[in-house]
Amino acid sequence: xxxxxxxxxxxxxxxxxxxxxxxxxxxxxxxxxxxxxxxxxxxxxxxxxxxxxxxxxxxxxxxxxxxxxxxxxxxxxxxxxxxxxxxxxxxxxxxxxxxxxxxxxxxxxxxxxxxxxxxxxxxxxxxxxxxxxxxxxxxxxxxxxxxxxxxxxxxxxxxxxxxxxxxxxxxxxxxxxxxxxxxxxxxxxxxxxxxxxxxxxxxxxxxxxxxxxxxxxxxxxxxxxxxxxxxxxxxxxxxxxxxxxxxxxxxxxxxxxxxxxxxxxxxxxxxxxxxxxxxxxxxxxxxxxxxx
DNA sequence: TTATTCGGAAATTAAAAACA
DNA sequence: GTTTTTAATTTCCGAATAAT
Numbered sequence: 471x472x473x474x475x476x477x478x479x480x481x482x483x484x485x486x487x488x489x490x491x492x493x494x495x496x497x498x499x500x501x502x503x504x505x506x507x508x509x510x511x512x513x514x515x516x517x518x519x520x521x522x523x524x525x526x527x528x529x530x531x532x533x534x535x536x537x538x539x540x541x542x543x544x545x546x547x548x549x550x551x552x553x554x555x556x557x558x559x560x561x562x563x564x565x566x567x568x569x570x571x572x573x574x575x576x577x578x579x580x581x582x583x584x585x586x587x588x589x590x591x592x593x594x595x596x597x598x599x600x601x602x603x604x605x606x607x608x609x610x611x612x613x614x615x616x617x618x619x620x621x622x623x624x625x626x627x628x629x630x631x632x633x634x635x636x637x638x639x640x641x642x643x644x645x646x647x648x649x650x651x652x653x654x655x656x657x658x659x660x661x662x663x664x665x666x667x668x669x670x671x672x673x674x675x676x677x678x679x680x681x682x683x684x685x686x687x688x689x690x691x692x693x694x695x696x697x698x699x700x701x702x703x704x705x706x707x708x709x710x711x712x713x714x715x716x717x718x719x720x721x722x723x724x725x726x727x728x729x730x731x732x733x734x735x736x737x738x739x740x741x742x743x744x745x746x747x748x749x750x751x752x753x754x755x756x757x758x759x760x761x762x
Numbered sequence: 763t764t765a766t767t768c769g770g771a772a773a774t775t776a777a778a779a780a781c782a
Numbered sequence: 783g784t785t786t787t788t789a790a791t792t793t794c795c796g797a798a799t800a801a802t
């Protein structure tokens with residue numbers, strides 16, 4: 471923060487990075503491919519354009535990239551919850567504790583989470599897959615919100631069920647190829663992504679049944695039901711799919727998602743909630759006509 | 763020898779938590 | 783409200799490697 475200007479030059483902005491899109495991967499053909507940022511060298515020249523490095527390399531020099539936002543995202547209590555969870559696991563292993571829910575409630579083993587079914591790496595690749603392939607046609611969830619839910623899933627059953635449902639949806643609907651090195655149990659590597667998706671769907675449904683989510687619906691629970699609906703359609707279990715669609719629509723109604731005033735304070739999510747609500751509304755309409 | 767690459771330390775920044 | 787802490791991104795040092 472306090473750079474001594476008499477002895478050290480202040481850090482300047484390096485000429486262009488790969489892309490302006492925050493989540494994209496570097497693309498070798500981008501004009502910024504040989505920039506100081508890419509080369510990890512000091513951008514020489516008092517903010518001049520072109521900078522001296524680009525001049526000597528005979529390259530175009532631009533400063534078009536929009537920097538990403540810095541700083542923590544989502545809850546910061548990640549480390550603390552990780553420590554708590556480690557301690558809990560150790561005590562569980564030693565047989566000192568009954569299995570507790572991540573919301574602090576005691577869980578019967580019927581509703582406890584399955585261990586090792588969904589490693590963090592797999593969550594990340596499912597999210598990547600979702601936002602590069604599925605999201606374009608159904609932008610119902612903001613990437614940053616999804617990332618926050620993924621971080622919170624350790625301690626929030628609601629976030630856990632939504633993320634597991636999202637992963638199941640990706641695997642069932644798109645038949646995403648699961649990289650085998652991401653699977654913590656070697657025996658899982660043998661099964662198809664459809665089967666793994668089915669297992670994840672059942673896990674999410676089972677764990678959610680241990681909560682009273684119906685009494686306090688949220689955007690997350692609506693999304694979870696929506697993903698269940700998509701999963702069951704993918705599995706050709708249409709009647710179950712319709713039930714979850716109606717559940718999602720009812721929760722959305724209870725939440726007041728039809729009234730944009732209720733979520734105008736959340737600019738990050740407003741368009742996603744709008745899309746989700748209208749998607750549910752139209753699907754419900756379609757369902758009513760189809761069954762009448 | 764000089765040029766280039768890239769691991770990672772240090773600097774920077776902003777959000778969350780703690781405090782008054 | 784302000785301050786502190788934490789966690790994220792960005793810059794670019796300097797060792798390793800490649801090219802001449």
